Amino acid sequence: MRAQFTMQKSTAQMIIAVCLICQSLAVEVRDKATHPLNIDSVQKHNIKLLSEQLNRGWRAFCDAPVDEGVMSLFQGINPSDARLHVMTITNQSVELPIKSISQLKDFDINPERKTLIYVNAFHTADSYFSVQEHLTLLQNSRRDLNVIVVDFAKDVSQLYYAVRHHLSVDGYFVYKLVRALKDAGIGVQDITLAGHSVGANIAALGAQLFAKENKQLVGQLLAIDPATMCRTTDIWVKQSVASRVVVLHGEGDVFGVRVPLGHIDIYPNGIGYFPRRKLQPGCESKICSHMYPFVLFMEALIEGVMIPATKCESWAKFRQGDCNFQNTINIGLIYPSNAKGLYFCMTQPNPPFTYMEHGLRYKARRPEKLSEKNQIKY
Structure with missing residues (x-):
């Protein structure tokens, strides 16, 4: 029982x-x-996660727990998805796949002009300070230059792969671009490689690869707040990669490199020189401060605005007015041959950002926000 x-x-x-x-x-x-649970919803979550983590800095962004298997199914993450933007003789900007480097000679590339290769690898949402919109304006307004834009980051997932996995390949594409221009009759000393954030390190790597293979340095590297990256070994901005290396600092904490890296290092408002000075004028976030020097550079190149800086031993000396005011430079593409060392200046929170020659003297500023129209949004 x-x-x-x-x-x-x-x-x-x-x-x-x-x-x-x-x-x-x-x-x-x-x-x-x-x-x-389909791949579109997973990818939507990936993008949301990356966008959130980007605001916290490179370490959080690089360690974001995204589903890379799903991300790899979408266009826009591979180096071969990068695009070239070049001008035609009829003043039209044309977008080409990166594999079309050999076709550059068929476009408006004039050996009599100076050449600017701008490497973009920092995604921004559409706003007043959109990177892509500024670069389009740059190409259309500076017809005295050969302006070529290499775009490695049209979206945040492409930025993620550029930082995590594709830096060496992206750098190799920049090297091939410089070599193709040399073959088309462009003087290497007349080439400026420029880039902001991750793009600065890709541009520097391309310059180094070119120097190694050709035993020749490009004329200039202009690094705009070069990114601290996921690994310090990926910071390629250094004096040895170009005849002149100019670094325009912006944030100097979680996004941009603080220490001097170039022949010339410019610290607008002293931000990034000392850790306790955190934000650029008008900025309420570190990512805004990271973008700020890009906007200064664009104002100088597109609008032709003079943004002067003076040589000083330190930010403390600049605040005291103890500087060599005979040794001044303007942010842009052209720098005196004798310029070397640390340079400081004061700038404004809204365009026009320059104080002109008054920016060579320190003055305490009241906390100001960027106007609503000109907010940097991410």
Whole structure:
């Protein structure tokens, strides 16, 4: 009798267990029907996660727990997805795949002009300070230059792969571009490689690869707040990669490199020189301060605005007015041959950002925000 009771009890437990499993499966099926897990929703979560982590700095961005398997199914993450933007003789900007480097000679590339290769690898959402919009304006307004834009980061997932996995390949593409221009008759000393953030390190790597293979330095590297990257070994901005290396600092904490890296290092408003000075004028976030020197550079190149800086031993000396005011430079593409060392200046929170010659003297400023129209948004 006891054995029969035990068997019945066991059977009842099994039935209850099966019912619970069935109920659980039914809930799971219902949930999947209501919230289907497909690659589009996973990728949407990836992009949301990357956008959130980017605001916290490179370490958080690089360690974001994204589903790379799903990301790899989408266009815009591979180095071969990068685009070239060049001008035609009819003043039209044309977008080409990166593999079309050999076709550059068929476009408006004039050996009589100086050449600017701008390497973009920092994604921004559309705003007043959109990187892509500024670069388009740059190409259209500076017809005295051969302006070529290499775009490695049209979206935040492409930026992620550029930082995490593709830096060496992106640098190799820049090297091939410089070599193609040399073959088209462009003087290497007349080439300026420029880039902001991750783009500064890609440009520097391309310059180094060219120097190694050709035993010749490009004329100038202009690094705008070069990124601290996921690994310090990926910071390629250094004096040896070009005849002149100019670094325009901006944030100097979680995004940009603080220490001097070039023949010339410019610190607008002293931000990045000391850790305790955190934000550029008008900025309420570190990522805004990281973007700020890019805007200064664009104002100088597109609008032709003079943004002067003076040589000083330190930010403390600049605040005291103890500087060599005979040794001044203007942010842009052209620098005196004798310019070397640290340079400081004061700038404004809204365009025009320059104080002109008044920016060579320190003055305490009240906290100001960028106007609503000119907010930097991410």
